[in-house]
Structure formats: structure tokens, C-alpha cells
Amino acid sequence: MRITVKLFAYFRDNRFKQREMEFPAGTRVEDIILSLGINLEEVGVTMINSRHCELFQVPNDHDQLAIFPAIGGG
Amino acid sequence: MADKIFRVNMSDLSTTVEPVPAAWMGLGGRGLTSTVVATEVTPTCHPLGRHNKLVIAPGLLSGTQAANSGRLSCGAKSPLTGTIKEANAGGSSAQMLAKLGVKALIIEGKPHDESKWYSLHVTRDGVTISEESEVIGLGNFATVKTLNQRLGEKVGVITIGPAGEMRMSAANISIKDPDSHLRSGGRGGLGAVMGSKKVKFISIEPTNEQVQIADPEAFKTANRLFAKALVDNPISKALAQYGTNVLVNIINESGGLPTRNFTKGQFEGHEAISGETMHDTIVARGGKPKHNCHQGCVIQCSQVYNDLNGNYKTSGFEYETIWALGADCCIDNLDHLADADSLMDDIGLDSIETPVAFAVAMEAGVLKFGDGAELCRILKEDVAKGTPLGRIIGNGAASVGKAFGITRVPVVKGQAIPAYDPRAIKGIGITYATSTQGADHTMGYTIATNILGVGGKLDPLSKEGQVELSRNLQIATAAIDSTGMCLFIAFAALDDATCLPALIDMINARFGISLTADDVTNLGKTILKTEHGFNLAAGFTNKDDRLPEFFAEEPIAPHNVVWDISDAAIDSFWDF
Numbered sequence: 078m079r080i081t082v083k084l085f086a087y088f089r090d091n092r093f094k095q096r097e098m099e100f101p102a103g104t105r106v107e108d109i110i111l112s113l114g115i116n117l118e119e120v121g122v123t124m125i126n127s128r129h130c131e132l133f134q135v136p137n138d139h140d141q142l143a144i145f146p147a148i149g150g151g
Numbered sequence: 152m153a154d155k156i157f158r159v160n161m162s163d164l165s166t167t168v169e170p171v172p173a174a175w176m177g178l179g180g181r182g183l184t185s186t187v188v189a190t191e192v193t194p195t196c197h198p199l200g201r202h203n204k205l206v207i208a209p210g211l212l213s214g215t216q217a218a219n220s221g222r223l224s225c226g227a228k229s230p231l232t233g234t235i236k237e238a239n240a241g242g243s244s245a246q247m248l249a250k251l252g253v254k255a256l257i258i259e260g261k262p263h264d265e266s267k268w269y270s271l272h273v274t275r276d277g278v279t280i281s282e283e284s285e286v287i288g289l290g291n292f293a294t295v296k297t298l299n300q301r302l303g304e305k306v307g308v309i310t311i312g313p314a315g316e317m318r319m320s321a322a323n324i325s326i327k328d329p330d331s332h333l334r335s336g337g338r339g340g341l342g343a344v345m346g347s348k349k350v351k352f353i354s355i356e357p358t359n360e361q362v363q364i365a366d367p368e369a370f371k372t373a374n375r376l377f378a379k380a381l382v383d384n385p386i387s388k389a390l391a392q393y394g395t396n397v398l399v400n401i402i403n404e405s406g407g408l409p410t411r412n413f414t415k416g417q418f419e420g421h422e423a424i425s426g427e428t429m430h431d432t433i434v435a436r437g438g439k440p441k442h443n444c445h446q447g448c449v450i451q452c453s454q455v456y457n458d459l460n461g462n463y464k465t466s467g468f469e470y471e472t473i474w475a476l477g478a479d480c481c482i483d484n485l486d487h488l489a490d491a492d493s494l495m496d497d498i499g500l501d502s503i504e505t506p507v508a509f510a511v512a513m514e515a516g517v518l519k520f521g522d523g524a525e526l527c528r529i530l531k532e533d534v535a536k537g538t539p540l541g542r543i544i545g546n547g548a549a550s551v552g553k554a555f556g557i558t559r560v561p562v563v564k565g566q567a568i569p570a571y572d573p574r575a576i577k578g579i580g581i582t583y584a585t586s587t588q589g590a591d592h593t594m595g596y597t598i599a600t601n602i603l604g605v606g607g608k609l610d611p612l613s614k615e616g617q618v619e620l621s622r623n624l625q626i627a628t629a630a631i632d633s634t635g636m637c638l639f640i641a642f643a644a645l646d647d648a649t650c651l652p653a654l655i656d657m658i659n660a661r662f663g664i665s666l667t668a669d670d671v672t673n674l675g676k677t678i679l680k681t682e683h684g685f686n687l688a689a690g691f692t693n694k695d696d697r698l699p700e701f702f703a704e705e706p707i708a709p710h711n712v713v714w715d716i717s718d719a720a721i722d723s724f725w726d727f
Binding site: 083085086087089094119121122124127128129143145146147148149150151 | 385386389390392393394395396397398400401404405406422426427452470471592593596598599602603604605608610611612638639642709710
């Protein structure tokens, strides 16, 4: 399946902002994160198509997956 | 030296130093300003008249070594909302006032002769009133520069710009920071209240005196734990790197970034104005990504943003300002945003209210969406000079809506809704509706739990649990706002079990008392009820706790959702 992966804040360092990536069907959010060399403990928020999602969720073909470290402000 | 109440009467130009009434002893910051306003100000009074009072109070821990304890609270009846109001900011004045033993500075009355301006000078012995002419009409930066030359670089300064002198409802109160730049008590037009008293600035004498600590050892131990909790928190680290503006991309991704005067939930130009882009721009131009707004801050969310030539342009360049000028006004150029931020600091304008007012003016056709140069020109040539258009904008978003017959006006109780759309992030809508001070995200920051996964998780699009979330956060915030602490300690306090007990231990060690967590919660509840009581007596009802009707009727993309929490559910907020 084809997933648009978006990275934010320091997760972009030595990686990318946004990239179309190919994953086998059934790949979970956390598998995608690990495949990028990101430590799961540093992940703050994940969203599929602008909705919050869990690490065990499986995106669908052509979904957008956004991965944020723990951040805050306001 | 026991803390005292310093009182200034601008009607007869007299000053007194009074003992602290027993009922005010355990209060500081917002808890104290709101209690004084509720006790001494006639709720139905005109906010710019002689019966209103401006109350300035350091927090319970201000002036101590406690990390992040440098916030100063300003309170009064607001000319923008007609409600009670407290606005707090960093800078150096909270710590300086606390060291001089000032529990609160109360400015009341109003000179009969409106042609004269005054300044106040605070020392440990009291307040001196002087007639002032040199800095009248000057912007805040020139005022601070002049006062540094006149009174020395270390003098504390609390000042208003031309907006406050002209009594505009979006006028802020500015506080000098350690770099002689400015921090702003932004919301609710408190600068206009100070201007109505004909006080241009308050100067504070530097002192070597220290705040007395009842149990210094216990205090030091608790502060060490507290500071560690703040420093270790991953959100603190991200705040230091990207500033609060790290939020542009995540709020945009969530579909809750109000865009083009609240007609869309995502902004095409988000990347250009994001915290990530800002960080890279700051580094490339030799600025500072992290910077503290007051001594003792260990989070350092501020920054030094330089212009294209590497010269200082602005600091305290916040997410809400960048959102309002960027997404809401559709300006996707950080340098235009920085120009406007610096101009608003100099004129003394709330950098949320003012750009939201501009977005309504853009919808009215006064200027085009996206025209950052024209926005800056209007700030300089109209708002700063008080032309009729400048006054309409300087009185806020509701003022612009009324002047131009616009119905899509994002305000609650007359105050502009900030950077989170309540249709797509419903918890914050409850805060906007029920806050005792008009729409204000900082009153109960549900974004933490709705979006950021801090303090648990609650689906931002669900109707369930939002009232309870907002209530709990509003109670906790009222208590934190009384300590002199920066609200950003809440990110650690919500998720690190050592943080809040350490904070309470510090308060106990400072005063030799034994508060429990329940006492602190009860303090928050009491403050909210005191503020609510003032508003009810001023004539507000539950019907004022509503969002503008367009939120219920205009779905917002990408989720195509409307505001759909019932009036009964909103009203249940006050069931505590």
C-alpha cells in the first residue's frame, strides 16, 4: 500500500518532511515509525488523515500518516 | 519585611501603604487581582471610569528562586469584555515588586484634569506620583530606552503604548524583560484602563533585598525537584527549540487551524509560518532559537528573531500571534509577521485581538487577505496615530464587525477567539464559552488533552467529556495563575507525578504553611466562582456563555463539522 508519511519538528532531521512510501498490506503505524529509525518513546502524537490514531492501527492504501514528537505550546 | 498593599488614588494623587487584610494573605497573582476587583470594584461601573481599579500583583512564589515564577498579574474590569479580567506576563517586574514587599499595587480613581499624564515610581517605602511629559506619545520601545537612560538600566518598567494612551480596547500592558524588550499582559484591554488613570508607566526601583523564606532548606529541595521535572519534560525541550510556534503544523494537521477569518480549518501556507521554518530562519540569521522572558525560566520558549540583515526584529514571537497574522489573515511570510509583531509590541496592542480584528476587516474589504505590507502600514499610519479606522481596529474584532456590518465575527463576550477552532477541537469551545474573561485559550487549555496527548487523550471531535475536561483545567489554571508560575509548567504537572507536589511544597516552605493538593484545587474553584460572581453582578447571564451562531451553521473543512455542544451541557460547566 502507498502511504504519504509526514514528519514534524526534529523527526525531520536527517529524514524528510513528507514522502510517498510503499508498505506491505497490514503494516501498522508503529512498524512504519520503527522503519524510519524513530524511537517509539519519543513519539507524541500520530494522525491518519487528520484524525488521531493508535500505534497498533493499520493505515489504508493512500492514507496520510503524520508523526509528531511530544510537543506543546499555546 | 512583611508584604504590604501599595495603593494609589489618581483622583487626589495620594498614595498609601497598608497592611494586607487577613482574607488576602494566602492569595497572589490572579487569585489576588480577581479578589480585589470583586471586593472593591462596582461590577456595573464603566471600565474606563473612576470606579474601576487596576490591580497589579506578583504571584505567591514571585521573587523567590523558584524556577519559572516570574509572571506578573494585572487585573481590572475589562473595557473589551465588560467582565472581570486578569492578564499575566513575564518580564522582570513581578520579581522586583515581590522583593520590595509589594503584595499588590492598586491604582484607583482618575484625575479630574485629563490634560495631564503621570508616572508612578515604586520603592520599598511606597509609591511616588510624578507628572510626566517626556515619554507621552512614545512607543513602548522608546519609552523603555528613555527610562533606562533616566533611571538606570536595572529599573523595572510597566508601561502602555499609544494604544493604551488612546484607551483602545485591544491595548495591552507591557513589562520590560531582562533584555529591555517587552512582554505583554495582552488580553482584555487593560492598557486602556491604565491609560484612563492617566498613568503612562510604572517604574520599579532595583533592590538587593530578598523575599523571606520560612523554611529555606525545604524550599531548596522542592525547587530542585520542580526544576528537574520541568527540564526533563520532552515538551519543555521542544518549546526551547521551536517556541510555541511548533503548534502551527500540528493544529493544521488536526484540521483545527482557523484560516481566512474562520472559514477553513487548514492553511495552505502553514509550512512557511511553522515553528520548523522559524527555527531554521532564526539559526540562519544568527538569532537565538531559545531565550528566557524572565530570570529563572528553565523552559526558554522565547527566541530572538532577526531580520534579513541579521538585526534584531522581535522576540516572544508566539504561536497565537503567528496564527492570527498568518492563517487567519492568510499572510504566509514570516518577516511580515515579525514586522507586525514588533509594531504591535511598540504600539502596545494585544497580538491576538488585533490581527483577528484585521481578518474581520479583510472580510469587510478594508484590505486584502494576505496583504502583510498593507496590514503593517495600517498599524503604523492608522492604529498608532488614532485615525478613525485605526480606532475601529484598535478596539478589537467585535468593533470591526460592528463598524462594517460583518456577521462572521469570532468573539465570545467581545474578545477574539484565538488559534484553535472550536468546531474541530470541541473542548476549547467549552473554555471559550464559559471562561470568566471572554474567549481565551489559556483559561483552560484543552488542546493539551484534545490534540497533544498531555494529561490523557480525548477525541477533539467528540462531544463527550469536554465540559469536564475544560472545568478541571480551568480550576487548575486559576490556581497556577496565582502562584506567579508560567502556565507552561502545566505540561510537566499533567504528566509527571513529582511536579505538582514539589510546587505545593515550595509554597508551603515559602510561607510556613501546610497546603494540600485539595487546598490548591479549592483555591482554583474559589477564584473561578469569585470571578463568575463579579460577572453575574455586572449583568452577564448563562446566555452570554455561547459561541457566535456561525460556528453552529458553517461546517469547517477538512472534517466538515459544526459546533454542536448543547446549551444545557455548556451550562453544566458551573455545577461544582
